[in-house]
Amino acid sequence: MLKIKKENINTLLEELMKDYQVYAPVKNGSKAAFKVIENPDDIFTGHVKSEYSPKSVFFPQSEVLFEYSKEGVSIPEKKEKPYLLWGVRNCDTKSIRMLDKVFGNARQAPDKDMYKDPYWKQKYDTSIIFNFACNAPLTTCFCNWFGSGPFDESGSDIFVVETKDDLIFKGISEKGKELLKKLSVSEISDKKDEEAVSELKEKAVSMMPEVTDISALYEKLPKLWNEPIWQEISSKCVNCGACAFICPTCHCFDVSDEGKNGKGKRVRLWDSCMFPIFTMEASGHNPRGNSVDRVRQRVMHKFNYFKDNYGTHLCTGCGRCVVVCPVNLDIRDVIKDIINYELNKKVPADV
Numbered sequence: 376m377l378k379i380k381k382e383n384i385n386t387l388l389e390e391l392m393k394d395y396q397v398y399a400p401v402k403n404g405s406k407a408a409f410k411v412i413e414n415p416d417d418i419f420t421g422h423v424k425s426e427y428s429p430k431s432v433f434f435p436q437s438e439v440l441f442e443y444s445k446e447g448v449s450i451p452e453k454k455e456k457p458y459l460l461w462g463v464r465n466c467d468t469k470s471i472r473m474l475d476k477v478f479g480n481a482r483q484a485p486d487k488d489m490y491k492d493p494y495w496k497q498k499y500d501t502s503i504i505f506n507f508a509c510n511a512p513l514t515t516c517f518c519n520w521f522g523s524g525p526f527d528e529s530g531s532d533i534f535v536v537e538t539k540d541d542l543i544f545k546g547i548s549e550k551g552k553e554l555l556k557k558l559s560v561s562e563i564s565d566k567k568d569e570e571a572v573s574e575l576k577e578k579a580v581s582m583m584p585e586v587t588d589i590s591a592l593y594e595k596l597p598k599l600w601n602e603p604i605w606q607e608i609s610s611k612c613v614n615c616g617a618c619a620f621i622c623p624t625c626h627c628f629d630v631s632d633e634g635k636n637g638k639g640k641r642v643r644l645w646d647s648c649m650f651p652i653f654t655m656e657a658s659g660h661n662p663r664g665n666s667v668d669r670v671r672q673r674v675m676h677k678f679n680y681f682k683d684n685y686g687t688h689l690c691t692g693c694g695r696c697v698v699v700c701p702v703n704l705d706i707r708d709v710i711k712d713i714i715n716y717e718l719n720k721k722v723p724a725d726v
């Protein structure tokens with residue numbers, strides 16, 4: 376492992392900014408969001424986790440796919456340096472890796488090639504993620520339900536632990552290891568640093584909630600399709616879509632043409648399966664025309680369909696949706712309610 380003294384962080388970042396477009400948490404009103412930094416002092420370190428996830432770095436809320444006119448079609452050229460993400464927490468690193476399954480190598484019918492989204496790939500494929508351990512997880516964090524934890528290194532390019540005086544770096548991916556070799560301001564960490572990391576890890580892990588066993592979730596969900604549990608869960612939901620927009624793994628989008636006088640652009644925009652018109656068809660028919668169907672869809676997608684397609688749940692336990700939901704519909708309660716739901720409870724005992 377390597378380390379740098381905290382007083383040298385700006386020097387390190389300036390060095391990295393020469394070769395990379397560096398994204399880090401930056402103050403955005405009272406919240407923090409991942410933005411390109413012009414100066415290392417732009418970085419906001421006052422929050423454990425940015426309120427807005429780094430999903431928008433690779434999958435922007437609004438992205439021009441191409442422009443058109445009578446002369447033809449042109450794709451906006453991107454002459455950017457590779458992206459480097461600084462200060463990402465493990466739940467968000469995991470989310471980005473999940474989104475790469477969709478945009479980088481999407482599952483198609485068996486006889487078709489995998490779909491690779493060029494807009495995602497040109498940003499993601501050359502990027503590098505500095506994944507920071509969480510020394511003080513929030514009360515809404517529950518990544519440990521998904522087998523992760525505040526010091527989970529998996530998915531990192533470079534894993535970083537902040538101790539009292541230093542940042543300790545560990546190269547995880549080949550890309551990360553190569554970059555660490557090039558850093559000029561680092562020094563080799565010692566046994567004392569390793570002990571400091573172990574102590575911080577022990578403390579952080581002790582702050583996490585009790586683990587709920589979610590192994591039954593995937594198989595149980597399809598059996599609940601027609602059960603009244605969905606009415607109970609969705610009764611509070613106002614379909615505002617805040618949970619989906621804030622979620623680092625939700626990735627529904629719409630495509631819209633904005634044009635006038637023979638020229639315009641095609642834009643990809645975030646959308647949400649929680650919005651009433653998301654599935655509205657041109658005929659006026661809406662296959663998910665009520666809140667019950669929409670809430671069930673979101674839960675089924677996260678904990679059943681995505682696992683079918685990509686082998687994992689589409690949730691990292693970041694807890695952001697718990698914070699933003701205006702009616703306190705807590706996904707942790709939803710998961711527990713599903714696991715504890717008694718099937719066939721209305722069947723009389725003597726049947």
Ligand code: SF4
Nearest residue numbers: 622690691693694696
């Ligand atoms: S569903 Fe909620 S807890 Fe899970 S990843 Fe999305 S915002 Fe985080």
Ligand code: SF4
Nearest residue numbers: 612613615616618700
């Ligand atoms: S944030 Fe809450 S109220 Fe809004 S759509 Fe999500 S679950 Fe429903």
